[in-house]
Amino acid sequence: MVKKMTSKRSRSKKVETCKQATSLIMDYLTGEMNSMTKRAFEEHLSFCPDCIAFLRTYKKTIQAVQSFFDTIPLKKKGFQQTLKRKLKKKIN
């Protein structure tokens, strides 16, 4: 079973088209890609400016999402204590 899982994980994937490259972007960015697939992915990028542009805008999207989450306002002062009092009432 373990052997099967390992061989499945390490199986290299073809990267001949932009469609294949797009489906592998996430694995490429997180490093969850074996060296053969990584090489094939980067080889595709080396002659495909469209996929380079796609990859850059995909990364920019992740950055935009992260910066959005960073702007969530902090709670007001005293809010925590008010909520704790409410909770204590509910418990009792």
Next chain:
Amino acid sequence: MIIIASLTTTVAFIKYLIYFSIFFRFSSFGYTREVKLKTKPGAGFKQITKTKEKLAEKNEQILIKGIKAGDQKSFEVFFDRYFSKVYSLAFKFLGNAADAEDIVQEVFLLVYKKANTFKGRSQFSTWLYRITVNTALARLRQRKKEDKVFVEEYMPKFNNDGYHFVRPVVDWSQDVDKIVTNKQLLNIVKNTIDQLQPLDKAVVILSDFEERTNREIATALGLSVQAVKARLHRARLFLRGKLAVHLGHSPT
């Protein structure tokens, strides 16, 4: 005479210097210094961190015992410790303070009432995290659905040969900050995140805000790792497509 005397003093002084250096080399002070140099850099800090972690764990176990026994003081300490984490996660899911406040109350009440069902197979904080995620997700699912969004419209499209349908693909990654203000960009992102299906939104929050691994997200949401990856990728493609269209480009 004076010269001989000064020479004798100098020789004596050098002798003392040699004795002192020999004493210093073999004394415990010198030995300690050598041992210190032999240890790996940062090893001391690791030890301190480990001790702190152990203490925190012990502390946590005492707290859990207290909560299980219905001790309010333990519950209050627990609330103060985890309030910020629960609140900010709930806020990310629901987008407003009123709903986040409701979730915080619901979560901590559940913890108080169901503490006895905690078997200790995972950390208590992990248990709390799962309760928060699932409570917030349930609330998100209750919300009235807005107008249907045609997600496919914002997905990349490909020709039969597998190449991008619209070429060239424009690299707007550098322009985005010049074309829209930061506030506008955040508004687009907020609106788009709100248009995601609840489960997809949960996956994006847990991955991009909480920085949880795909395995952790899968466990918290009861999905397979593969399903988490697929949902995350699809959500990001949708977000990317929305941004591209907003900037006047094709999603492809």
